[in-house]
Structures are given as structure tokens and as C-alpha cells.
Amino acid sequence: MCDDSAHCQGPDTTDGDLPVISILAKAPLAGLAKTRMIPALGPEGAARLQHRLIEHTLKVALEATSASRITLWTALDHQHPCFLQAQDRYGIRLAHQPDGDLGARMYAALAATDAPSLLIGTDCPLLDKKLLKTCQKRLKQVDSVFLPAEDGGYALVGVRRHDPRLFEGVDWGTSGVMSQTRARLAELSWTFECPSTVWDLDTPQDLARLADMEALSLEIMP
Numbered sequence: 001m002c003d004d005s006a007h008c009q010g011p012d013t014t015d016g017d018l019p020v021i022s023i024l025a026k027a028p029l030a031g032l033a034k035t036r037m038i039p040a041l042g043p044e045g046a047a048r049l050q051h052r053l054i055e056h057t058l059k060v061a062l063e064a065t066s067a068s069r070i071t072l073w074t075a076l077d078h079q080h081p082c083f084l085q086a087q088d089r090y091g092i093r094l095a096h097q098p099d100g101d102l103g104a105r106m107y108a109a110l111a112a113t114d115a116p117s118l119l120i121g122t123d124c125p126l127l128d129k130k131l132l133k134t135c136q137k138r139l140k141q142v143d144s145v146f147l148p149a150e151d152g153g154y155a156l157v158g159v160r161r162h163d164p165r166l167f168e169g170v171d172w173g174t175s176g177v178m179s180q181t182r183a184r185l186a187e188l189s190w191t192f193e194c195p196s197t198v199w200d201l202d203t204p205q206d207l208a209r210l211a212d213m214e215a216l217s218l219e220i221m222p
Contacts, residue, residue: 018069018136019136020065020069020071020117021064021065021069021070021071021119021120021132022073022112022118022119022120023057023061023070023071023072023073023122024073024097024105024106024109024119024120024121024122025054025057025073025074025075025083025121025122026076026122027074027075027077027083028047028048028051028082029076029077029080030043030044030046030047032047033046033050034049036202037202037203037204037207040204040207041204048222049201049220050122051222052219052221053122053123053125053201054072054082054086054122056122056125056220057120057122057124057127058070058072058086058090058092060127060128061120062090063132064129064132064136065136067092068093070090070092070093071093071095071109071112072092072093072094072095073095073096073105073109074094074095074096074097075097078094095109095112101172102167102172103167103168103172106119106157106167107164107166110157110162111162111164116139116140116160117158118132118135118136118145118156118157118158119156119157119158120132120155121155123155123201123202124147124155124156124198124199124200125210125216125220126196126198127147127155127198131195131196134195134196135158135195138193138195139158139159139160141193142191142192143159143160143188143190143191143192144158144159144160144166144185144191144192144193145157145192145194145195146158146178146181146192146193147195147196147198148194148197148198149178149197149200150197150198150199151175151200151202152174152175152176152177152179153173153175153177154177155198165187166181166184166188166190167184168184169183169184170184201220207221
């Protein structure tokens, strides 16, 4: 990831008016990371995949904005070498994910700054610089932006302001996440856009789908 200095110089435009980016990431621990991939890859292979996905997500974020505007929110092992090396190498900020359900952790990350914010995980291989910058630009025009996932959830949320009610009453990890979120948006009278629908790399079946995207597969697969 970003082995040559020319590739790692960061975004090619002034990004001071762009949303900050927060990334939720679990440490790549064998048996605890990408557990649904263990039947296909084994515990160590699933952990290596998680490590590569963190690297890929950081690469995309660094292509879209400067390191000073990126926070990696860590879980499972906050001092994992994967996280510490990323901080040392790129100058990103590390923060601990708080206790609570996914909604509480997402709200905490988004509300950690007064600036417009984008929040992503590490499971979406389709998220590239172009799509991330599209979401950054769209958020200038609306209250919120999302990248719905095919499984009914979403891979990205961006907000211009913060309200915990956006994440209340949502059955996280189910196919109803995005539809319930749309209901919360209506209750808040927030405008929103969904520039694209994506898919997450969650199950062994998704590995075959990734393999069809040869260049991306070579970058992500351990």
C-alpha cells in the first residue's frame, strides 16, 4: 500500500473545505476479525484479509483528503501494530471506538468534530477515490449522504450536522438498516443523496465476486 512516495503525496486538490473522514476498523486478530470468512480462509487468512482491507481503505481515504483529516477508530486491540504503523507512516489520527452498539459508535465518530463528516468501514472494496470524492461533493448540497449496500445496510454515511436520533431504532446487522435509516431521515426532515449502491466483502461467496475484479483482487487478497 502506497509503497512509492509519488503515489502517497495525497489528494491533488485543496481539501480544507471537504468533510473529514472517519474509518471504523477492527484489529486484524485471528479468530476475531472477518469471522464469516474463516470457513474459507481459516482464522489467520481471515485476519490477513482484514489487514489488507484496512490498508486498502486507508489508501482510498488518503487519495481523497489529507492525513490530518482522517481518523482511524480502532476496536479489539487499540495498540495493534497495524494501527500504530498506519499512524506513524501516514500521520493519521487514532481514536478508540467507544462501548455501545454500532449506532452509538458511529455517532461518536461523526460527532467528534464540528465539521461535516464522512464515516466508512473497511469492508467495501468498491469504495474508490472517485466514489469517495463524489460523496464529499454531494454532502455540500444536502444534509446527509449514504452508500446503500446490497445487503440492506450502508457502507458510508456522511452528515453536515449531528443528531443521535439518526442511529436510534435501527436493527444493526439486518437487511432493514437502510430502510429504517430512511425513516429516521424523514423524521429529522433531512435531505439526503445516495450516489451509488455497493456491496461488502463479508462472506466466502463475496470472494468469488472480488476475484472477478482482477486488479482489485490482487490488491486486497492476502
